[in-house]
Amino acid sequence: MAPTLTGAAGNPRARRVRAAAALAGAEINWDSKFDMSGNWKTEEFLAKNPFGFLPTLELEDGTVLRESAAIAEYLAEGSSLLPSDKTQRAEVNQWRSTADQELFVPASLANRQLMGVLPYSKPNFDGIVKKINERLAVIDSILITKTFLVGERITLADVLVGSALAFLFTTVIDGESRVKVPNVVRYFETFVNHPKLLEVYNPINLVEKVTPPAAPAKEQKPKAEKAPKEPKAPKAPKAKEADEEEEEPLVPAEPKVKNPLDDLPKSAFNLEEWKRQYSNLDTRGSGGSLEWFYEKFDREGFSIYRVDFKYNEELTQVFMSSNQVGGFFNRLEASRKYLFGSVGVLGKANDSIISGAVIIRGQDIEPVINVAPDWESYSYKKLDVDNNKEDKEFFEGAMAWDLVVDGKEWADGKNFK
Numbered sequence: 001m002a003p004t005l006t007g008a009a010g011n012p013r014a015r016r017v018r019a020a021a022a023l024a025g026a027e028i029n030w031d032s033k034f035d036m037s038g039n040w041k042t043e044e045f046l047a048k049n050p051f052g053f054l055p056t057l058e059l060e061d062g063t064v065l066r067e068s069a070a071i072a073e074y075l076a077e078g079s080s081l082l083p084s085d086k087t088q089r090a091e092v093n094q095w096r097s098t099a100d101q102e103l104f105v106p107a108s109l110a111n112r113q114l115m116g117v118l119p120y121s122k123p124n125f126d127g128i129v130k131k132i133n134e135r136l137a138v139i140d141s142i143l144i145t146k147t148f149l150v151g152e153r154i155t156l157a158d159v160l161v162g163s164a165l166a167f168l169f170t171t172v173i174d175g176e177s178r179v180k181v182p183n184v185v186r187y188f189e190t191f192v193n194h195p196k197l198l199e200v201y202n203p204i205n206l207v208e209k210v211t212p213p214a215a216p217a218k219e220q221k222p223k224a225e226k227a228p229k230e231p232k233a234p235k236a237p238k239a240k241e242a243d244e245e246e247e248e249p250l251v252p253a254e255p256k257v258k259n260p261l262d263d264l265p266k267s268a269f270n271l272e273e274w275k276r277q278y279s280n281l282d283t284r285g286s287g288g289s290l291e292w293f294y295e296k297f298d299r300e301g302f303s304i305y306r307v308d309f310k311y312n313e314e315l316t317q318v319f320m321s322s323n324q325v326g327g328f329f330n331r332l333e334a335s336r337k338y339l340f341g342s343v344g345v346l347g348k349a350n351d352s353i354i355s356g357a358v359i360i361r362g363q364d365i366e367p368v369i370n371v372a373p374d375w376e377s378y379s380y381k382k383l384d385v386d387n388n389k390e391d392k393e394f395f396e397g398a399m400a401w402d403l404v405v406d407g408k409e410w411a412d413g414k415n416f417k
Contacts, residue, residue: 002027005071007055008036012104013068014055015200016163020072020156022196024079028057069096072159081156091150095157102135103164111171113213120213129172129210136173136181143183145373147190154194162191166201175208183373186327193320261338261361261368267301271361275340275417283400290396299386303363304395306381307343309354321345321352322412329416331372336416337361338368342398344413346405355405356413357383357398 005021005028007014021028034040041052048064049056057065057074065071073096076082083089110128112118139161142149149157165188169178178185192201274293281289315321325343332339343356360368365382369375383391397403403410 001060002029003060004028004058005030005055006034006040006058008034011036011055012163012167015166016068016159017055017057017071017075018200019159019163019197020081021075022200023154023159023194024076024081026075026079028075069100069160073156076156076159080153081159083151083155088150088155092155092157095149096160098135098139099157099160099164103132103161103168106132107164107168107172111167114172114210116213122212125212129177132168132173133177133180136168136177136184140181140183143187147187147374154191158191162188166192166204169206170204171207172210173207174210175206178206182330182333186330189323189327193323195316195320259338259367264301264362267298267361269296269298269302271302271337271340271359274359278340278399278415278417284396290399294385301361303360303365304383304385305358305360305365306383306391306394306398307341307356307358308379308381310377310379312353315345315350315352315354317349318345318347318352318411321354322414325354325356325414328372328374328378329414331374332369332416334371335368339416341416342401342413343416344398344401344403345411346403347408347411351408352411353405353408354378355398355403357395358416 005014005017007017007030009032018028018030020026036054040054046052048058048062049066051066053066055066055068055071057071059065065074073082083092106128109118110125110132113120113125148154149161165184169188191197192204274289274296277292278289281287281292283289285291309315309324315324322345325345329341329343332341338361339358341356341358343354343358346353346355358365358369362368363382365380369378369380383395385392385395394403397410401410401413
């Protein structure tokens with residue numbers, strides 16, 4: 001008999017348990033219609049779990065486990081979610097502490113103010129959110145070169161941090177804050193769109209603008225006559241609170257380094273103008289953007305490359321693959337002024353490829369593309385659109401979004417411009 005999970009579908013702590021079970025392949029019994037507003041805190045329930053918290057996992061022998069992280073670890077035992085390596089296991093546990101103490105708990109305190117469970121105080125709320133954003137900036141710097149938090153595969157660390165991010169991004173961390181941590185957002189999208197987690201996390205409604213609760217109406221009191229004001233004594237310097245933290249900057253500013261691409265000879269081809277032409281004109285045909293491109297293109301100062309994803313066998317749903325392309329483009333932000341791209345998903349669900357073309361500054365693609373941590377997941381081939389008919393057809397198909405490769409037709413795509 002499978003253990004029984006008690007917890008509500010949308011509850012973030014229950015979600016992390018369900019995510020761990022899904023990824024570990026652990027069978028659980030769970031009532032998706034469970035509603036926390038009902039009278040579930042019965043004498044029988046409290047006899048099994050005197051703390052009265054959810055979620056709980058009741059085992060076959062009657063043992064009741066509480067605390068979602070502990071339950072998730074129990075369900076993950078024996079799977080790849082828990083590394084056998086001693087050091088990596090410790091790393092998973094350190095991320096468990098980060099997820100709970102640095103993300104989940106403070107976000108819960110801030111969200112309770114928005115919900116009216118706790119009194120709303122703007123200075124207090126802003127202080128909590130500021131601290132969370134500082135922690136996210138640290139995680140963002142760590143994720144610059146990492147897909148997952150521990151090792152090269154998804155682990156329980158990702159389940160705990162990813163579920164905490166899902167809670168943050170739907171409550172107190174809005175779009176303005178998220179744009180400052182693109183690596184965290186890319187990591188989060190990878191996590192929630194994992195094929196085994198779609199049922200757990202999707203649809204997910206990210207908060208775009210946090211709205212503070214309305215202030216209660218103030219009672220109107222009769223005005224009293226004002227007494228003459230006495231001159232104020234000069235203020236003494238404010239004493240620092242005993243528990244106020246003094247921290248060094250979490251992410252020191254890095255000195256700006258000149259990009260060697262800026263030292264290339266000046267080119268008459270204006271990449272930004274090409275982006276405007278591409279956006280405003282039909283791609284093919286007389287007067288189209290491709291006609292403009294061939295007239296203006298500087299073959300010495302720029303080059304064209306074909307881009308192909310190396311691991312197409314891992315692709316499943318078309319929208320997920322399209323999101324992957326979008327994430328790849330997001331991580332190329334540092335090369336925006338050197339690059340234009342048109343990459344798409346060709347084929348159908350569970351039988352697709354990612355392919356397309358990019359226009360880059362210079363003749364070597366690596367200095368342009370290696371700003372993305374996952375650039376080596378793609379292969380690159382320089383195209384000769386002047387002398388090779390197949391290369392030209394491929395390039396034009398990618399630009400026009402009607403590319404066909406091995407019978408697979410263009411299904412969805414993204415532009416980097």
